[in-house]
Amino acid sequence: MAMSSTEHDELREQAELYVLGALTPADRDAFETHVASCADCAAHVKSLAPVIQALAHTAPQHEPSPALRTRVLGSIPGSPVQTAPISPSVGRPPRGFVPWLAAAASLVLAAALGVYALSLRSRIGALELRLQEATDRAAAGERQLAEVRRVAGDAQSQLAVLVAPDVLRIDLAGQPTAPQASARAFWSRSRGLVFTASNLPAVPPGKTYQIWVLTKQAAPISAGLFKPDPQGRVAAVFETPLDLPQPVGMAVTIELNGGVPAPTGDKYLVGL
Numbered sequence: 418m419a420m421s422s423t424e425h426d427e428l429r430e431q432a433e434l435y436v437l438g439a440l441t442p443a444d445r446d447a448f449e450t451h452v453a454s455c456a457d458c459a460a461h462v463k464s465l466a467p468v469i470q471a472l473a474h475t476a477p478q479h480e481p482s483p484a485l486r487t488r489v490l491g492s493i494p495g496s497p498v499q500t501a502p503i504s505p506s507v508g509r510p511p512r513g514f515v516p517w518l519a520a521a522a523s524l525v526l527a528a529a530l531g532v533y534a535l536s537l538r539s540r541i542g543a544l545e546l547r548l549q550e551a552t553d554r555a556a557a558g559e560r561q562l563a564e565v566r567r568v569a570g571d572a573q574s575q576l577a578v579l580v581a582p583d584v585l586r587i588d589l590a591g592q593p594t595a596p597q598a599s600a601r602a603f604w605s606r607s608r609g610l611v612f613t614a615s616n617l618p619a620v621p622p623g624k625t626y627q628i629w630v631l632t633k634q635a636a637p638i639s640a641g642l643f644k645p646d647p648q649g650r651v652a653a654v655f656e657t658p659l660d661l662p663q664p665v666g667m668a669v670t671i672e673l674n675g676g677v678p679a680p681t682g683d684k685y686l687v688g689l
């Protein structure tokens with residue numbers, strides 16, 4: 418019977434199942450018929466003999482029937498077990514048992530470890546994914562909490578300034594650079610400065626609005642930096658030094674990011 422090499426390889430791969438007695442009777446018969454005329458497969462089965470020999474000792478509850486074992490081992494030309502068949506495993510194992518046991522055990526162990534490692538890897542992958550999700554959620558929660566605290570703290574500070582007994586109000590008007598803009602400042606020596614504005618132009622990249630307190634001194638005093646939201650609005654609270662000279666007015670200019678010690682840019686808002 419002609420046989421392609423693929424067909425032969427498939428048949429040859431049944432050798433392990435064959436020596437373990439795991440083939441169906443029909444497959445077993447077909448395999449045995451083939452082994453009888455194929456030196457390659459016969460050699461392969463012979464190379465597996467130590468495994469079944471070890472299994473015969475290590476797993477007596479699954480021991481192949483004596484008939485099967487005799488057939489398997491007897492089918493191997495020149496097999497030593499033909500002249501010294503395995504005796505039922507009672508008493509001490511025969512000489513040479515341990516290396517075969519080790520070989521069989523390491524085969525079984527390697528297969529079991531392979532499956533175990535695979536399932537462990539997929540479980541770890543799933544756990545890592547869930548940990549990442551939980552970490553992301555926690556980080557998002559912390560960011561939201563920090564934002565809520567910041568907004569609440571801001572509102573509290575603004576309210577404290579607005580209700581301060583020493584509060585001073587200064588209205589600022591848009592200048593030719595921003596005719597639509599307007600602002601209102603509330604200043605309390607003890608509680609700081611609340612600054613609200615609307616209709617401010619967006620600041621160019623690398624620039625910031627800077628608030629100046631005008632006093633009887635010649636030099637304006639910086640009170641803080643801000644950038645309006647996309648609608649041109651701002652509501653911010655700034656601490657001011659307790660010894661700030663009495664303000665007589667305020668101004669807002671556009672300056673380089675980080676601010677400058679003295680105003681250099683165009684005035685956008687002025688109030689006296």
Ligand SMILES: [Zn+2]
Nearest residue numbers: 429455457458
């Ligand atoms: Zn073959």
